[in-house]
Amino acid sequence: MVSKYAIFVIRRLIGSLIAVFAIATFNFFLFRVLPGNPIELLFRSPTLTPQQIRALEEQFGLNKPMLQQFVIYLYNFFTGNYGISFYYRVPVINVLIPRLVNSLILLLPASLAAIAFGIFTGMYAAWKRGTKVDVSILTAAMGLYSLPSFWVGGLLILCSLFYLKLPVSGMFTYGSVYPDVWTYLEDFLKHFILPFITLTLITYGEFTIIIRNCMVDVLTEDYIKLAIAQGTPTLRLLSRNALKNAMLPTISIIAINLGLIVAGAVLTETVFAWPGVGRLIYEAIIHRDYPILQGAFIIITISVVAANFIADMLYGYLDPRVRH
Amino acid sequence: MFLIIGLMVLSTISSYLLKVEGQGNQVVFRVGWGGTSFDTFNPFTTIAQISLWSTSDVYDYLVRFDKTYTNFIPDLAVSWEEVNTTYIVFHLVKNATFTDGVKVTAEDVKYSFNLALQDWSRLAPNLKGLESCDVIDNYTVGFKVKSIPMFMIMGATAVPIVPKHIWEKVENPATYADNPPIGSGPLMVTEYKEGQYIVLERNPNFFRKSWLPHVDKIVISFYSDTSSAANALKAGDVDAVGPYIPRAMIEGFQSDPRFKVVVPPAVFYYYLSFNVYPEGLGNPTLRDVRVRQALAHAVNVTYLAEMSWDGFAKPIATPVATSNPFHNPYLKPYTFNLTLANELLDKAGYKMGSDGVRRAPDGTPLRYTMLVPSNLPELVRVAQQIATWWKQVGVDAKVEAMDTGSMTAKIWVKVDNTTTLGHDIDLWDWFMTPSDPTFLSIFLSNQVPTETSDSGYVNETYDKLYEDLFNAPDMETARKIAWEMQEMVYRDLPYINLFEVSTPQAYNVRFTGFSTDWPGGPFGGYDWTVFLEARLAEATTTTSAITTAVSYTTSPTSTQTTTPPAVTSVTSTALSTTATPSGMGASTITMVVAIVVLVVIIAGISWYLLRRR
Numbered sequence: 001m002v003s004k005y006a007i008f009v010i011r012r013l014i015g016s017l018i019a020v021f022a023i024a025t026f027n028f029f030l031f032r033v034l035p036g037n038p039i040e041l042l043f044r045s046p047t048l049t050p051q052q053i054r055a056l057e058e059q060f061g062l063n064k065p066m067l068q069q070f071v072i073y074l075y076n077f078f079t080g081n082y083g084i085s086f087y088y089r090v091p092v093i094n095v096l097i098p099r100l101v102n103s104l105i106l107l108l109p110a111s112l113a114a115i116a117f118g119i120f121t122g123m124y125a126a127w128k129r130g131t132k133v134d135v136s137i138l139t140a141a142m143g144l145y146s147l148p149s150f151w152v153g154g155l156l157i158l159c160s161l162f163y164l165k166l167p168v169s170g171m172f173t174y175g176s177v178y179p180d181v182w183t184y185l186e187d188f189l190k191h192f193i194l195p196f197i198t199l200t201l202i203t204y205g206e207f208t209i210i211i212r213n214c215m216v217d218v219l220t221e222d223y224i225k226l227a228i229a230q231g232t233p234t235l236r237l238l239s240r241n242a243l244k245n246a247m248l249p250t251i252s253i254i255a256i257n258l259g260l261i262v263a264g265a266v267l268t269e270t271v272f273a274w275p276g277v278g279r280l281i282y283e284a285i286i287h288r289d290y291p292i293l294q295g296a297f298i299i300i301t302i303s304v305v306a307a308n309f310i311a312d313m314l315y316g317y318l319d320p321r322v323r324h
Numbered sequence: 325m326f327l328i329i330g331l332m333v334l335s336t337i338s339s340y341l342l343k344v345e346g347q348g349n350q351v352v353f354r355v356g357w358g359g360t361s362f363d364t365f366n367p368f369t370t371i372a373q374i375s376l377w378s379t380s381d382v383y384d385y386l387v388r389f390d391k392t393y394t395n396f397i398p399d400l401a402v403s404w405e406e407v408n409t410t411y412i413v414f415h416l417v418k419n420a421t422f423t424d425g426v427k428v429t430a431e432d433v434k435y436s437f438n439l440a441l442q443d444w445s446r447l448a449p450n451l452k453g454l455e456s457c458d459v460i461d462n463y464t465v466g467f468k469v470k471s472i473p474m475f476m477i478m479g480a481t482a483v484p485i486v487p488k489h490i491w492e493k494v495e496n497p498a499t500y501a502d503n504p505p506i507g508s509g510p511l512m513v514t515e516y517k518e519g520q521y522i523v524l525e526r527n528p529n530f531f532r533k534s535w536l537p538h539v540d541k542i543v544i545s546f547y548s549d550t551s552s553a554a555n556a557l558k559a560g561d562v563d564a565v566g567p568y569i570p571r572a573m574i575e576g577f578q579s580d581p582r583f584k585v586v587v588p589p590a591v592f593y594y595y596l597s598f599n600v601y602p603e604g605l606g607n608p609t610l611r612d613v614r615v616r617q618a619l620a621h622a623v624n625v626t627y628l629a630e631m632s633w634d635g636f637a638k639p640i641a642t643p644v645a646t647s648n649p650f651h652n653p654y655l656k657p658y659t660f661n662l663t664l665a666n667e668l669l670d671k672a673g674y675k676m677g678s679d680g681v682r683r684a685p686d687g688t689p690l691r692y693t694m695l696v697p698s699n700l701p702e703l704v705r706v707a708q709q710i711a712t713w714w715k716q717v718g719v720d721a722k723v724e725a726m727d728t729g730s731m732t733a734k735i736w737v738k739v740d741n742t743t744t745l746g747h748d749i750d751l752w753d754w755f756m757t758p759s760d761p762t763f764l765s766i767f768l769s770n771q772v773p774t775e776t777s778d779s780g781y782v783n784e785t786y787d788k789l790y791e792d793l794f795n796a797p798d799m800e801t802a803r804k805i806a807w808e809m810q811e812m813v814y815r816d817l818p819y820i821n822l823f824e825v826s827t828p829q830a831y832n833v834r835f836t837g838f839s840t841d842w843p844g845g846p847f848g849g850y851d852w853t854v855f856l857e858a859r860l861a862e863a864t865t866t867t868s869a870i871t872t873a874v875s876y877t878t879s880p881t882s883t884q885t886t887t888p889p890a891v892t893s894v895t896s897t898a899l900s901t902t903a904t905p906s907g908m909g910a911s912t913i914t915m916v917v918a919i920v921v922l923v924v925i926i927a928g929i930s931w932y933l934l935r936r937r
Binding site: 034037049050051052053054055056059084087088089090094095098099109112113115116119157160161165166167168169170171173174175176177189239269270271272273275279280282283288 | 350352354356361363364366369443444445446448449498499501503515517518519520521523541543545547548549552553555556558559560561562729732733736773774775919922925926929932
């Protein structure tokens with residue numbers, strides 16, 4: 001006898017696969033609706049000959065009918081072959097994976113830090129709801145949430161130029177020879193700290209607001225009043241009785257955010273010249289580099305769908321009502 | 325598949341760790357590039373200026389240009405002789421080797437020119453006049469060409485000599501990545517990461533020791549835009565930036581004693597193009613040259629140059645840059661005279677309508693749409709200014725700013741499978757070739773289908789002259805033909821040429837040795853000598869303040885040193901500190917501790933929350 005939970009998992013899994021496939025189809029046509037011919041945009045050169053254009057179109061399969069290109073695309077999608085980048089002229093995977101790793105190195109710690117701070121301050125604000133503390137935390141969160149990342153990044157760069165003297169671009173001092181691992185780590189951390197702060201600041205607000213609101217809902221429930229009446233210590237009450245229930249809606253928000261970090265952070269990465277996947281996508285759009293765009297969007301799709309799937313699973317695990 | 329991806333993730337992470345090796349106090353010259361990023365090493369298919377520039381010293385050429393683009397410097401060819409007006413013989417150096425140890429011979433030269441002639445090669449149009457290439461002996465190679473001066477300018481200086489023994493084994497040279505490139509030049513590529521950076525080091529076996537670079541390493545890092553590259557220069561992450569610094573940041577660099585700003589001869593310009601294509605779909609009144617002449621008189625190019633790039637832009641009357649040896653200096657921009665423009669239109673029979681817009685005798689109103697790329701805000705302002713002047717002569721022009729993709733789709737439209745021009749007017753920029761007259765090909769009659777010509781100028785005499793250019797027996801004739809062609813487009817006005825812009829670049833005064841008057845500038849992507857000439861200026865105590873992170877030697881290496889790298893890499897003085905300066909070390913430890921604490925807290929919370937009661 002298959003358990004109800006297993007049926008739930010299988011149903012969600014099938015739903016996720018359908019979503020991935022639908023988005024993959026959409027991906028193909030999305031970029032081809034963009035106006036402008038990739039060859040012309042890439043090679044705006046007064047000396048381009050018709051022979052060269054034909055050779056390039058053949059090389060990238062652009063001379064085939066759209067439907068045939070789509071079939072090839074689907075076949076490649078299922079065999080894990082993302083094609084050759086128009087711009088870099090190497091397999092997409094070779095370009096995409098290192099950039100993805102770079103983005104994760106930056107975004108994962110920043111998101112986790114933002115979530116951690118968000119839980120703390122959100123919880124505190126909810127406990128002190130209606131007071132000046134609550135209002136000031138909410139205002140700060142709202143303010144940070146609405147700040148554009150390039151502006152925050154620009155401010156930090158300005159600070160760095162005058163006071164901090166930290167490097168403002170790249171992941172490392174490229175081309176350096178490091179005498180030991182510590183110097184190497186130091187170099188990395190110096191490059192890491194400014195984009196890390198920027199990203200943490202701008203994502204922190206969102207989590208704080210969500211967690212505070214969920215907590216306020218929970219804290220007004222009768223069982224909390226009962227717990228207070230029973231004399232449960234505040235910290236224990238918050239973390240054990242309240243936070244657990246408040247986490248339910250928060251989990252899906254966190255999951256989607258974590259799923260989206262594989263998309264990189266275009267603005268922050270550009271401002272700090274962080275060689276992440278966001279910058280790659282941005283440049284690929286300028287170059288109309290379809291294979292890179294398709295590869296990147298498929299990875300984003302899979303990651304978001306997978307994150308949602310995991311969130312669903314957790315939900316079902318934590319809240320038995322969902323399974324039915 | 326996931327296994328492969330997983331392995332790649334691991335290898336990416338480990339590749340960072342593997343770089344920790346050895347002790348070194350090296351002089352590193354860092355360039356930040358804010359233009360289009362590096363595409364491929366394959367010198368026959370690359371389209372990015374940065375790819376050509378950063379590998380300009382990795383491959384050898386037969387000869388090299390000097391900065392006037394009229395004299396030639398021996399490279400692989402130590403001497404050359406013109407047997408007659410159509411045959412030229414090059415004598416190669418005998419001790420040149422590729423970085424894999426194989427000797428460079430005449431066979432490699434012939435093979436490289438043969439590759440360059442292929443359909444898919446970007447160099448094929450350069451070799452229009454090349455008839456045959458003969459290997460005379462191992463170190464002598466002869467070329468039968470239509471015009472020796474054109475071959476020197478466009479072939480001998482442009483075709484990189486690649487190793488035949490490697491390339492002939494390649495299945496398809498058109499898609500070959502050529503990474504790492506095996507060349508015979510003074511530099512070699514030691515590290516490259518797509519879209520991130522490239523590291524060049526001296527080739528110790530290079531045959532001409534005097535060309536070897538004065539620094540141990542050259543690092544070129546790629547930025548998505550010029551502002552972040554300029555910020556990196558300010559912060560000391562890089563020592564120079566190209567292809568230019570943004571207009572708004574120039575004053576900041578000029579007033580800072582740590583930097584020097586270079587304002588080089590221009591290689592880049594803005595123009596306004598009319599759709600004059602006979603089969604074009606735009607407003608037909610623009611095909612009347614009298615209308616275009618009147619409109620040209622209603623544009624004040626001097627004012628526009630001042631308005632958008634004050635001090636850095638110069639009005640230009642031809643599409644050939646002032647610094648180009650083929651530039652016609654006798655052509656001057658049309659005078660700005662609104663009264664004259666009005667008179668010309670009256671005379672041509674374009675009567676003013678009641679709504680202030682003139683009409684052609686057949687009733688077509690002089691109402692146009694001007695397309696401008698929105699990523700060039702200064703050009704959008706220029707277009708708006710032109711529209712206000714034209715309003716005063718009874719011409720209604722609507723400015724439409726859009727991304728370049730949409731613009732190309734509006735300019736070149738397909739009707740029944742043939743490409744035609746669909747717009748009225750567009751404003752755009754071109755990077756002009758600094759050395760040769762090939763740029764004049766944008767007005768050739770057959771350039772609409774290749775989506776190169778946005779004017780659709782069709783003129784058989786002009787096409788014929790362009791052919792003659794490649795048959796010119798000497799430089800004087802070639803120049804005269806180029807001048808005549810420029811006069812023709814000046815008269816017929818498919819373009820109103822607006823102004824050329826010098827692209828200001830900046831570098832840290834810690835380094836010196838750059839030629840500031842190279843067309844396009846030392847960091848503009850054209851100057852092949854910059855990596856060989858870059859050297860440290862006198863080391864001072866203030867310079868160490870702006871070096872970041874890992875310290876490098878700031879010792880004054882003697883400027884003319886040609887000692888092999890093994891010797892120079894150990895030159896260090898008391899100035900060059902090793903590892904971490906004490907103050908920075910403490911802050912790093914704090915940072916490490918903070919991050920570890922953070923990770924522990926996060927892990928703890930998640931464990932606590934997810935634990936079931």
